[in-house]
Amino acid sequence: MKDRKLTKMVQMAVLSALAFILILLIRFPIFPATPYLVYDPGDIPLLIGAFMFGPVSGIIMAAVVSALQALFLSGDGIVGFAMHLMASGALVGVAGLIYRRFHTRRGALAALICGTVAMGLVMIPANLIFTVHAYGVPYETVMATMPFTVGFNLLKAGINSVVVFLIYKPLSRYLRPQHSR
Numbered sequence: 001m002k003d004r005k006l007t008k009m010v011q012m013a014v015l016s017a018l019a020f021i022l023i024l025l026i027r028f029p030i031f032p033a034t035p036y037l038v039y040d041p042g043d044i045p046l047l048i049g050a051f052m053f054g055p056v057s058g059i060i061m062a063a064v065v066s067a068l069q070a071l072f073l074s075g076d077g078i079v080g081f082a083m084h085l086m087a088s089g090a091l092v093g094v095a096g097l098i099y100r101r102f103h104t105r106r107g108a109l110a111a112l113i114c115g116t117v118a119m120g121l122v123m124i125p126a127n128l129i130f131t132v133h134a135y136g137v138p139y140e141t142v143m144a145t146m147p148f149t150v151g152f153n154l155l156k157a158g159i160n161s162v163v164v165f166l167i168y169k170p171l172s173r174y175l176r177p178q179h180s181r
Contacts, residue, residue: 011052011053011175012049015045015061016045018045019043019045019046019061019065020068020069023040023042023065024073026039030155030156031148039156040156043088043156046058047095047115047160048164048171049092050092050095050096051096051172052175054096058092058093058095059093059096062088063085065088066081066082069084079130079134082126082130083123083126083127086126087122087123090115090123091119091161092115094111096111097111098111098115105169108165108168112161112162112164115157115161116154117154119156120150120153120154120157124146
């Protein structure tokens, strides 16, 4: 029993570290009109973890990665931490919850679609609140860029979800705790 818990903690730590490394190595803007919206594949290991261990574990890993990103990369502090956690947390939390209930290929697809939509929806009020109040960007400016923001979040989550859909099953044979003894 203790070995399983330790194995799970180690695998979660490795997936979190991999997510942070991906954030460090692969970053680029998608829309020229909003160069501050930067794509990274960091949610891929988080989604894999949420599928393997459930939504709570996925959110815990998202919190760890969000904290690392806020401390070492973004310079946005607590606001950056909160926004990253809300985005990634919505994606992995919803996807992990649905996949836990419907543990099939079709369930994985539904989970990833719903997680993508959740991320897009959660980030609308998050941007309206944090960008306006914490960063002091005028409400009108935030609203004018909202189509890019929503599109970015849906595209980022969608790309990461497609990758997870394609690689999760082949990888899961090697990542499952019962196979790592």
